[in-house]
Amino acid sequence: MTPPDDPALVRVLAADGTFAPTPEAERYLPLIDALTDADLETFYRDMVMVRAFDRQATNLQRQGQLALWPPSHGQEAAQVGSVRAARAQDHLFPSYREHVVCTVRGVDPVDIIRLMRGLTHGGWDPTDPKNGNTHLYTLVLGSQTLHATGYGMGMVLDGRCGTGDPERDAAVMVYYGDGSSSQGDVHEAMVFAASYNTPEVFFLQNNHWAISVPVSTQAKVPLYRRAEGYGIPSVRVDGNDVLASYAVSRLALDDARAGEGPRAIEALTYRMGAHTTSDDPTKYRTGDEEQSWARRDPIDRMRAYLQSRGAASTFFDEVDAAAAAYADDIRVRTNALGDIPVETMFGYVYSEEHPRVDEQRQWFAEYEASFEEGTA
């Protein structure tokens, strides 16, 4: 657990929403000062909307509509702050709990639901501009860190970063967690990122639990310090503070785009729900611990801050109503999802014709048709 007075922590908003920057946050304050009221309201709205989506999806799983759901509840500030710091030309590589990141970039929440419902292994097309260069979920822990690093190597080779033109320079940001941080691929990704000076931000959401294994089993040093061993500057941020998460991500992405090389961020947060809907957190953690993190809730914190700045109660009411409508729409569209044609499984195994797959597709079609003839 992180002591609240961790001197290395970047935090701008205290848990009660008061503006109380830590010493480490001082250098980021100009970035926060530059945010408009509309920006701040957007951050709040994003968090509320996606929490409503997450709660709806959790309920849909309990109603048997989804095979599985990995809830994002509690991690909204880390995700909103980081994704709102990204530019349109940046590429984002999520793990599988980045519902906030994906939807803010334009991915339809029902596309994420289609994955968890068992209708697809993907869900959206990262090359379609409407999805904001958001790559697919990767379910093998840490694999995507290498894909992001390779993509970043491509950006270097193509001259897509470090030109000095902030409207054109791009970066990649890759999301992973404290559990993934033990995977060899994450470490190899940092080796390659440093070697090839990729325009890349490693964004680690430390939610303190890798299913049932606490972060203390994963690491004997604060996780952000591992990146320094690879020559990657790193910072630790209060991941339940959306302003701090935004500011550290903004600076790291700006550095990466400018060609200064990879950066790493460890965002301290907490998975308020289960690992997935198949998990039972009561077997491995205490209610006291969960309550202590509930008091640091990212949405309550930002709401208190906005109220202290004089936001009208009608604003909060309007956001709540929009979130409820958003969740309702997701439920309606989820329940309307049809089945997928069985021949889907034979599709896109290869890009070009393949005799074995083609033969099996044809055989299965004839096999299925044989039953139809029998009943006719």
Add this chain to the structure above:
Amino acid sequence: MTVTMPFAKALNAGMRAAMAADDHVLLMGEDIGKLGGVFRVTEGLQAEFGERRVLDTPLAESGIVGTAIGLAMAGFRPVVEIQFDGFVFPAFDQITSQLAKITNRHEGAIRMPVVIRIPYGGHIGAVEHHQESPEAYFAHTPGLRVVSPSTPNDAYWMIQDAISSPDPIIFLEPKAKYWMKGEVDTAERALPLHASRVVRRGTDITLVGHGAMVTTLLQAAALAESEGTSCEVVDLRSLSPVDFGPILDSVRRTGRMVYAQEAPQFASVGSEVAATVMEKAFFALESPVLRVSGFDVPFPPAKLEGQYLPDADRILEAVDRALAY
């Protein structure tokens, strides 16, 4: 135009041609740049195309394949060298769980034109992990294509065809053949990438194999001929998919078949070919399809490789059994 060159030089020339034709082709691997690879297959290519096209990577196979995937997502066509067969396994997850499935996961929106070159097989007297034949793992994985040239001409053309494929290709190079010279027709390819080929005509029995074993099959066929047995020899060339046409056509004429391979026998490529021949040419068979393979043991210390690897005598023993059935 026909040029005589060793297998390794033919691969080198093929890669040079592919790199010259498409500047998104890049080579990645351990020691492939300045050194030219431990087998010198990439010799001179970094000097010719530069360090941005021929990357001396950190020593991390999962990292190499994982970043090659990202580069392919960014529009490049990476050609990865794994230094030795036994060193591919740190990359196994990235190959089987990621590379092989990414096109399927993206429903075709993202292709994976990645080639993974692996020197494989025995006959070089090397230490553990340097003489293995891991082809079955990859042939078993949906989404991968697996090929293995056995001649310099095939090396020259198949590496170019693999690089131009939109799908990931495991490109298995029989390292024992790197120094074998042969004629390369640089003007015209003889066969498509996934075609098998009859390399010797015969009437009594069909011998099938891949990689370095094709040479051994031809030796066996020559010896058999001196004893009055006419062997047809088929070079599989493509291990996934397998082009069964020439094999079935041959077996329907000869009625007998032996498959030879260096890999352990259980659940091997030879087993798959044998099963398919049994299914599709059952009534043409005069005897059971036999397999001559490495034993189902770890590749032994080099002093025993001569006993482990199938040779012409072991193949002829199987030929005799098939003919006597």
